[in-house]
Amino acid sequence: MEQLLSQIFVGLSIGSILLLVALGLTFTFGQMGVINMAHGEFIMAGAYTTYVLQQALGDGATATAFLLAIPVALVVAGTMGLLLEVLLIKRLYGRPLDTLLVTWGVALILQQAARDIFGAQNVEVKSPGWLDGGTTLIGVDVAYNRLFIMALAVAATAGAWYVVSKLKQGRRMRAVMQNRQLAAASGVKTASVDRRTFFLGSGLAGVAGVALTQLGSVGPTLGTNYIIDAFLVVVAGGLGKLRGAVIAAVVLGLCNSLIEYWTEASLAKVIVFALIVAFLQFRPQGIVAQETRGLA
């Protein structure tokens, strides 16, 4: 029983990481139907931002640097996303498959740039003192850094939800997402909405990068390791739907950890993939589908 509870905790922890990583994707993918393969490199940029801040502020301010890294990474990754949108993605409107390949090229360049700037070796980001160690909750060992990531995932989701459903900006985003032409005809500046969406989505990737520094060292391929899982979350969750992404991330996290517990790590990945394909048989649009009268 305790073993099962601890696996469930691990599953929730994986789920929260998946959610953080996939949150930004649901915006960019959902809004523009564009798969941004460089999303993983924005995560990497967020992680390296944390590293740079720690180096710049010195040993005495590890915790300050870490907390400061969250907003700074949001801006750094967001700006990179904005540039990508303005320079390339905008020009490829209506060519989603080509966009995928082009952003992959951007990802390759960013990775190699990171390798040239920070070295091929992974770098260590120090944890703030208050994230070391852990506690025991109903018989399960709980590490503080895992709890922190869960809290960050919840906070980021809440923030994203607030922006999307409460602010004027969010209303415009939803309008463009649901019907771009009608939104444009109603006076929404779709190009500007696209830019802001991309800034927000990419910025969230940066925040995810800050969180990932607590789970291991930071290297140029950090983002690539998470990107496929993040895409699967978005595909299973449904386009541009926060609710879908949350459910999909948690379910995938739990599936991963429980199947791993019953079988083993490498089989678990394959089984989870098979489950997703099977699930798409019943709901090709994902868990939460956008109502539409168009052809599927």
Next chain:
Amino acid sequence: MNTSTDTTGAAKAAPAGGTGTPGPGWFKRRVIGTKADVVPRITFAVVAFLLIVVAPGMLTAFRLDLLAKYLVFAIVAVGIALAWGRGGMLVLGQGLFFGLGGYVMAMHLQLADAGPGEKPMFMSLTGASDLPGLWEPFRSPVFTLVMVVALPMAVATLLGLLVFRSRVRGPYFAILTQALAAAFVILLVGQQDLTGGTNGLTVSTFFGLDLAKNSDKLTLYFIVLAVLLVVFLIARQMVKSRYGQLLVAVRDGEDRVRFLGYSPTTVKVVAFATAAGMAGVAGALFVPIVGIISPTSLGIVPSIEMVIWVAVGGRVSMAGAIAGALLVNFAKTELSEAMPSGWLYAQGLLFILVVAFAPRGLAGVGDWWRENRDRFDRFRPGARTAAPASGAAAGEGA
């Protein structure tokens, strides 16, 4: 070796296939063809001459080995051009099918090396007591050769039926194939006792050929060349047939094709499975040429690299795909020898520039020229009017 040169030679003389009765106009009709055929056929003859006669004579054994590897990659590229260029299915997981073919072949070759009743070398290191049941059937060379094609095609058919039937397409399909390749690699690494893990499987002989001997390597080169020719002709016939038109129609308007009473699922599955079979064959030939197959050459990154070969060559053209695979891999070898980090930047730029700004690739250069010719000679009296722009017809056939 003789047989392989013979087939390629015969096909060079009569690229259109078939043995027409020699008579008046036969040479012109069969060999030269219509005016539009002249340039492709001359190109084909020149390339065939270069690959069959010049390359084996001029290149060192090391370079010829590299060329054989590029030709193997060209086989994968033809499949991708069929599925992606013609069918609109961006296949980002060809590493999976390449790997299936490769591992099937490597398993047989390892068993053949070990001799009857023996286990492959690596299993004594991992400490397996018996030969796993999964390996047993691959003692048979016939079964192996069948599975090299059949296994990737079966997997692709199954996945295609499930995925296309529920109308998963576009980027969703691309992501699923990519995830599949990723899962396959994780499985290969994880099941170390069965697959050799990250080390992969190494081979030293290929159906009686000694892979260390230069003369046997030459034989292998001609085998690869012959297979590439067969694959190219199959793809070309598919593209030129009614099926090929249907495939393009599904790419450009899947719903319209469905409303006309066809099943887009079947059309797409055939192309996807053919591409998978070609990748499987390529994987099987990759093993003896390189001497090893391991998860490193199959993952997400190698799989997506295969797509850029086709993009550079021209995604709708089978010949363009071959040219792209040869060119990009040649550039990769040269550039990464000169400066390792430079190649990664160059590759990234290649993705961006080719896909975003020259989506028709090398094979589209001719069409681009025909469409834009009047821009250059508009000052001449009686300048021709612009040819009708048609992206779908770019780089037809050879």
